[in-house]
Amino acid sequence: MCSTVIVLWSFVPLLCPGPRPRNAAATRTAILDAARERFAAESYDDVGMRDIARDVGVDAALISRYFGSKDDLFVAALDSCGDGSALMSGEKADFGRRVAHEIVFEPKKAEKLKGMSIMLRSIGSAKAAEMVQSSCTQRFFGPLEDWLSGPDATVRARLLAGFIMGMSVSRELGGGTFNIEPAECEKMRDRLAPILQSLIDG
Missing domain, CATH: 1.10.10.60 (Homeodomain-like)
Incomplete structure (x- = not known):
């Protein structure tokens, strides 16, 4: 009897496994x-x-x-949605053309869209908006100002972010496109590029 109990007891962990680690x-x-x-x-x-x-x-x-x-x-x-460091990874002289092309033609990465949505959703909460502002200053605006350098780097960084985010939101409101003809998209890119570049050049 005793040996039978011992054998049965040895199967308990197999029959009744605990929670997986x-x-x-x-x-x-x-x-x-x-x-x-x-x-x-x-x-x-x-x-x-x-x-x-x-x-x-x-x-x-x-x-x-x-x-x-x-x-x-x-x-x-x-x-976790990214810090915008990709904007500062290329040559400054090519920034306007490169970023304008990305804004108009290249699909947004999922994490960037999530980050944009989180920021937009935070507008209605004073507490969340404060955290977004602090995070953006540390992770994006500060490094961007250092990268831009020169006169009015703080102002130029804010203007640059405003143009980029504004255009990005406009595109996403259209379902990921601007809902215009390809030729018009090219004209938009060509007009946007010198605006962005002027903020880089100071």
Whole structure:
């Protein structure tokens, strides 16, 4: 009898396996992805930690363990969408033509669209807008001003960002195109390029 019990007991872990051990890196990535989706689709004030936890299938306390507060998670989600460093990766002399072509013709990457959506959704929340402003200053405007250098770098950086984001939003409102003929798109690119370049050259 005793030996039979021992044999049966040895099968318990196989018959009743416990929860699978989580991969910490994969779980953190899943949480960040879910947060990015939520903050891009809803305003900051309408998103709860429990909503994100439910999307991932984890306990809300686990999100706090990985990211801290909701504010910390919001900033992490925004930061994960990119910092605009690609704008500063090419030659300054070719900036206007290169970026104008990208704005008019090249499809936006998914993470950039998410970042744009998160920023637009944050407008209605004073708290979120403050975090967006702080994040953009640290990750984008500061480096851009240093890269531009010269007189009025701060003003030029803001104007440059305004042109780029404004044109990008206009394109996305059209479903990813400007809804004009190809020849007109070329004219738009050719007119936009010297405007952008003038802000680079100072």
